[in-house]
Every structure is written in structure tokens, then in C-alpha cells.
Amino acid sequence: MLIDIKELAPLLREVKTIAIVGAVDKPGRPVDMVGRALIEMGFTVIPVHPKRSDVWGLPTYSALGDIPMQVDMVDLFRAPQFCPAHAREVLSMTPLPKIFWMQSGISSPEAREILAGSGITVVEDRCSKVEMQAMGIHR
Numbered sequence: 001m002l003i004d005i006k007e008l009a010p011l012l013r014e015v016k017t018i019a020i021v022g023a024v025d026k027p028g029r030p031v032d033m034v035g036r037a038l039i040e041m042g043f044t045v046i047p048v049h050p051k052r053s054d055v056w057g058l059p060t061y062s063a064l065g066d067i068p069m070q071v072d073m074v075d076l077f078r079a080p081q082f083c084p085a086h087a088r089e090v091l092s093m094t095p096l097p098k099i100f101w102m103q104s105g106i107s108s109p110e111a112r113e114i115l116a117g118s119g120i121t122v123v124e125d126r127c128s129k130v131e132m133q134a135m136g137i138h139r
Contacts, residue, residue: 005123005126005131008099008121008123008131009135009137011098011099011121012073012099012131012132012135012137013137014072014098015043015072015073015098015099015137016043016044016072016139017043017044017045017046017069017070017071017072017073018038018043018044018045018046018071018072018073018074018075018128019045019046019047019048019061019064019067019071019073019074019075019097020034020035020038020045020046020047020048020075020077021048021049021064021074021075021076021077021078021086022048022049022076022077022078023035023047023048023049023052023055023056023060023077024049024052024055025055025056030077030103030104030127031077031103033129034075034077034103034127034128034129035047035055035056036056037129037133038075038128038129038132039056041132041133041137041138041139042138042139043138043139044139045058046058046059046061046067046069046071047059047060047061048060048061048062048063048064048067049062050062050063063089064086064089064090064093065089065092065093067093070095071093071097072097072098072099073097073098073099073100073101073128074086074090074097074099074100074101075101075103075128076100076101076102076103076106077103077106078106079106080102080106080107080108083102083106083108083110083111084108084110084111084114086100086111087100087108087110087111087112087114087115088114090115090120091114091115091118096118096119096120097120098120098121099120099121099122099123100115100120100121100122100123101123101126101128102122102123102124102125102126103125103126103127103128104125104126104127104130105125106124106125107124107125108124112124
């Protein structure tokens with residue numbers, strides 16, 4: 001579990017690939033602003049959305065399990081009630097991602113419990129773009 005955001009910095013420096021669950025490229029939406037910023041910061045961003053095939057001009061997968069490459073971080077833009085299902089989905093990924101990140105305003109004790117003991121660091125109610133920019137992390 002994450003206690004202090006500063007403890008996360010060394011782990012974030014290892015992140016290269018970020019799956020964004022709930023990805024949409026509608027201007028003004030927080031997910032669009034964060035996704036574009038992470039791309040500009042040099043990360044490999046993998047959009048995940050069940051009904052879209054292209055977000056930000058990138059191939060988009062309908063589920064985390066469909067992604068054919070290693071994912072270092074899963075960044076969730078989904079309501080709290082959907083987080084436990086995504087936590088279970090993450091546990092079936094090989095290899096496991098290092099970080100399960102729930103964006104600002106999102107937290108889920110159930111998702112946190114599902115991932116307890118998995119070795120995956122859980123972040124809740126924080127903006128990945130804001131935190132990475134504040135720490136000067138980019139690729």
C-alpha cells in the first residue's frame with residue numbers, strides 16, 4: 001500500500017508503459033487531458049475501452065487481458081464500483097503491472113483488498129499526470 005506519494009517516485013521512474021482504462025479522446029475530459037499529457041511525456045500509452053478501436057490515434061483494446069505487451073501501470077478512469085472488477089482483471093495479467101492507479105476522486109477499498117499481497121502498488125484519489133509532473137518523471 002502507498003503511504004507517502006514520495007515513496008512512489010522510484011517505482012514511477014521504472015514505468016514505461018501505461019494502460020489507460022476508460023480512455024476517450026473527447027476534448028475537455030480529464031482522461032483526454034491526462035492521456036495526451038502522458039503521451040507527450042514520452043510514455044507508451046495503451047488505451048482501453050470496450051467500444052472503441054482508436055483513441056488518440058492509438059490501437060485501443062477492449063480489455064486489459066487483450067493487451068499483447070507488458071504493462072507497467074494501469075491508470076483507471078472508471079467509477080469506484082467498477083474498480084474491483086478491474087483489480088481482478090489485473091491479477092490475470094502476465095507479468096503483473098507494478099502500479100494500479102485510481103485517478104482523482106476514485107478510491108475503492110475492495111479493489112485495494114483484492115490486490116493486497118500481490119506486489120502491486122495501489123494509488124487512490126490522485127492524478128497520475130499531476131504527480132508525475134511534480135516529480136519530474138517522464139520518458
